[in-house]
Amino acid sequence: MAGVKRTRDGNVGILTLNDPASLNAMTPDLLGDLAVSVGEMTDDSAIRALVLSGEGRGFCSGQNLKAFDSLGADIVAGVMKHYWPALRALRECRVPIVVAVNGVAAGGGFSLAMSGDIILAARSASFIQVFSRIGLVPDLGSSWLLPRLIGRQRALDLMLLNEPLSAERAHQWGLVRQVVDDD
Numbered sequence: 001m002a003g004v005k006r007t008r009d010g011n012v013g014i015l016t017l018n019d020p021a022s023l024n025a026m027t028p029d030l031l032g033d034l035a036v037s038v039g040e041m042t043d044d045s046a047i048r049a050l051v052l053s054g055e056g057r058g059f060c061s062g063q064n065l066k067a068f069d070s071l072g073a074d075i076v077a078g079v080m081k082h083y084w085p086a087l088r089a090l091r092e093c094r095v096p097i098v099v100a101v102n103g104v105a106a107g108g109g110f111s112l113a114m115s116g117d118i119i120l121a122a123r124s125a126s127f128i129q130v131f132s133r134i135g136l137v138p139d140l141g142s143s144w145l146l147p148r149l150i151g152r153q154r155a156l157d158l159m160l161l162n163e164p165l166s167a168e169r170a171h172q173w174g175l176v177r178q179v180v181d182d183d
Helices: 028-043 065-071 075-082 084-091 108-114 142-150 152-161 167-172
Strands: 003-009 012-018 049-054 097-101 104-106 118-122 126-128 178-180
Touching (some): 003 028, 028 075, 028 084, 075 084, 084 108, 097 108, 104 108, 108 126, 108 142, 118 167, 126 167
Parallel strands (some): 097 118, 104 126
Antiparallel strands (some): 003 012
16 A cells, blocks of 8 residues: 655654555555654654655656545645645654655655755656646645745746756756765
């Protein structure tokens, strides 16, 4: 079942989105488990930092469109009920969160990556907004976070044109702290 793997390395809690078949696509269950995982890890006062990554060949491909109905008829209410707690847990976390992006961070997955404090990216990583392809405005914090991280014009280009942003370019623009080898 999709969820979040919890491990630790000394004082570092490691959270891994664990639905590699869907490139760790967002569902209410996955993000609900993420919110709980952040809380459980940081309840331990020995934890000094968290690392968030994705299992397999992608960080997070965004909303799982097959699970879209699980948000209910009122999409905004569904997002606030099921997704906001995870993003809030990340943004209000008492310890720094390093997001390790492997593969694609698309749509809401891009937003999820920006919810951490530091983003590291594998050389093969890419970031893409994709929202306008399906007639949506960037959600889960993208419209607020992205312009503040890379500037208004670059953010608009990404949001409107849906062109992928490579890890190297994301580093040049200041979105990513460091680009590392894939392994």
